[in-house]
Amino acid sequence: xxxxxxxxxxxxxxxxxxxxxxxxxxxxxxxxxxxxxxxxxxxxxxxxxxxxxxxxxxxxxxxxxxxxxxxxxxxxxxxxxxxxxxxxxxxxxxxxxxxxxxxxxxxxxxxxxxxxxxxxxxxxxxxxxxxxxxxxxxxxxxxxxxxxxxxxxxxxxxxxxxxxxxxxxxxxxxxxxxxxxxxxxxxxxxxxxxxxxxxxxxxxxxxxxxxxxxxxxxxxxxxxxxxxxxxxxxxxxxxxxxxxxxxxxxxxxxxxxxxxxxxxxxxxxxxxxxxxxxxxxxxxxxxxxxxxxxxxxxxxxxxxxxxxxxxxxxxxxxxxxxxxxxxxxxxxxxxxxxxxxxxxxxxxxxxxxxxxxxxxxxxxxxxxxxxxxxxxxxxxxxxxxxxxxxxxxxxxxxxxxxxxxxxxxxxxxxxx
Ligand code: AMP
Ligand code: MG
Numbered sequence: 001x002x003x004x005x006x007x008x009x010x011x012x013x014x015x016x017x018x019x020x021x022x023x024x025x026x027x028x029x030x031x032x033x034x035x036x037x038x039x040x041x042x043x044x045x046x047x048x049x050x051x052x053x054x055x056x057x058x059x060x061x062x063x064x065x066x067x068x069x070x071x072x073x074x075x076x077x078x079x080x081x082x083x084x085x086x087x088x089x090x091x092x093x094x095x096x097x098x099x100x101x102x103x104x105x106x107x108x109x110x111x112x113x114x115x116x117x118x119x120x121x122x123x124x125x126x127x128x129x130x131x132x133x134x135x136x137x138x139x140x141x142x143x144x145x146x147x148x149x150x151x152x153x154x155x156x157x158x159x160x161x162x163x164x165x166x167x168x169x170x171x172x173x174x175x176x177x178x179x180x181x182x183x184x185x186x187x188x189x190x191x192x193x194x195x196x197x198x199x200x201x202x203x204x205x206x207x208x209x210x211x212x213x214x215x216x217x218x219x220x221x222x223x224x225x226x227x228x229x230x231x232x233x234x235x236x237x238x239x240x241x242x243x244x245x246x247x248x249x250x251x252x253x254x255x256x257x258x259x260x261x262x263x264x265x266x267x268x269x270x271x272x273x274x275x276x277x278x279x280x281x282x283x284x285x286x287x288x289x290x291x292x293x294x295x296x297x298x299x300x301x302x303x304x305x306x307x308x309x310x311x312x313x314x315x316x317x318x319x320x321x322x323x324x325x326x327x328x329x330x331x332x333x334x335x336x337x338x339x340x341x342x343x344x345x346x347x348x349x350x351x352x353x354x355x356x357x358x359x360x361x362x363x364x365x366x367x368x369x370x371x372x373x374x375x376x377x378x379x380x381x382x383x384x385x386x387x388x389x390x391x392x393x394x395x396x397x398x399x400x401x402x403x404x405x406x407x408x409x410x411x412x413x414x415x416x
Contacts, residue, residue: 017290017291017297018291019292020292020327023289023291023299027310028332030302032336033189033337034189034337035189036051036189038187038188039186041178044186045170045171047188047190047337048169048170048188048338049166049174049188050189050338051186052166053163053164054161054163055158060155060156063150063152064150065125065149067114067128068114069125070090070110070111070128070138071118071124072104072110072122072140074123074144075106076109077126080143081142087137088108089136090108090111090138091108093110094110094116097116098117102119103121104122105121109126109138110122123146123147123150124144124147124148125148125150126144126148164177189338192231192233192259192336192337193233193234193259193260194224195234195261196224196234196235196236197250198219198220198223198263199263199276199316200316204216205217206221219265219321220236222322223262224236227262230330230334231333232333235257242266242275243275244275244282245279247275247279248280251311252305255304258309261309261310262311262312263312264315265316266313267300268316269298276313288313292399293362295319295364296320297361299314299315300313301313312328314328318382319382323364323394326416331343344416345414347411349373350374351373351408354405354406355395356403357401357403357404358402359400361399363395364395364396365377365394365397366394367394368390368391369393374410374412376395377391392414395412
């Protein structure tokens with residue numbers, strides 16, 4: 001049996017197929033989050049926070065000016081107007097970063113810059129735009145009430161306040177809040193290291209010549225790229241020959257640098273050439289099964305070595321491997337980081353063309369999502385990697401649906 005079947009009239013397989021959900025749930029049940037480690041902010045970016053980050057001080061930590069202008073008392077500018085500006089002596093100038101202890105006296109103004117500490121006693125800041133911008137004396141033509149253009153200590157966050165909760169995947173805005181609160185490093189789940197292995201005597205490296213009977217390896221590059229896109233470090237170990245001993249030896253060699261192993265090829269139902277299956281069966285900790293999906297029916301997972309490194313074995317056909325990665329491996333990568341949010345976004349879109357799907361299996365058809373419409377692409381074979389290269393979405397057709405018509409609403413996974 002292969003997973004290349006694209007016939008829409010295929011009857012449900014007689015043997016029991018495992019549902020997509022059940023297979024994914026079993027994979028996830030065997031994965032523990034990587035232990036947290038303290039990393040500097042640049043290193044932590046994109047990773048999942050392992051502990052709440054709170055403010056240790058008020059934010060801002062001191063009263064300061066929101067604008068370039070003049071710190072004054074409200075009573076001294078109460079009479080200011082366009083017709084009758086108020087003039088005050090300018091007795092000092094405070095720049096951002098100036099830590100001097102300034103205080104305001106009635107009847108005077110202090111020139112102050114944005115972010116500079118407010119002088120003791122000052123009630124408000126008159127923006128420079130409301131003045132003649134004088135340096136020894138300033139003429140103010142607009143009044144303001146206490147608190148104007150003043151940023152109060154703690155108006156952004158109070159000490160102890162939660163800034164970024166554990167479980168957040170750190171994006172630039174989170175990094176900003178963490179840095180502004182003075183934390184130079186944070187505990188995060190480390191970037192998972194994924195080792196990608198491709199097997200097959202037919203495989204050649206892209207960039208080298210091939211002869212008929214050989215193909216260029218696309219899976220190992222694709223899966224490594226997909227793993228990186230999902231936030232991992234990815235290592236490729238490509239072109240492993242179809243010999244179970246070599247497959248097993250390579251896998252064991254790679255365990256040292258793997259938090260997750262992903263293989264492609266060698267797990268279909270074709271017997272002696274299914275070397276990954278043959279190699280890993282000896283270990284007894286792997287489950288191989290058929291999943292009720294198309295493409296991607298032959299799937300396997302388990303753990304390996306003393307460290308029980310999780311391993312997921314994907315089918316060899318490139319489209320099958322790609323779809324299987326998005327459906328099973330991406331969430332597994334999330335689980336390594338205690339993040340259950342790595343699944344693909346789901347949207348509903350209107351079909352522009354009819355489609356067919358096998359009974360009893362969930363189809364993931366390559367499509368082009370444009371606005372609110374989805375167009376199934378021509379060439380849905382699981383070897384048709386050129387079609388995959390044009391897709392930006394997967395149309396999910398439920399197990400019990402065998403055809404859909406234009407205008408129907410389809411469930412669509414948006415590809416990253
Ligand atoms: P297998 O599961 O090993 O029987 O492979 C199924 C199909 O996928 C065959 O047509 C293989 O040539 C193809 N295939 C396997 N591995 C790769 C790879 N790394 N890159 C591209 N195609 C592959
Ligand atoms: Mg093979």
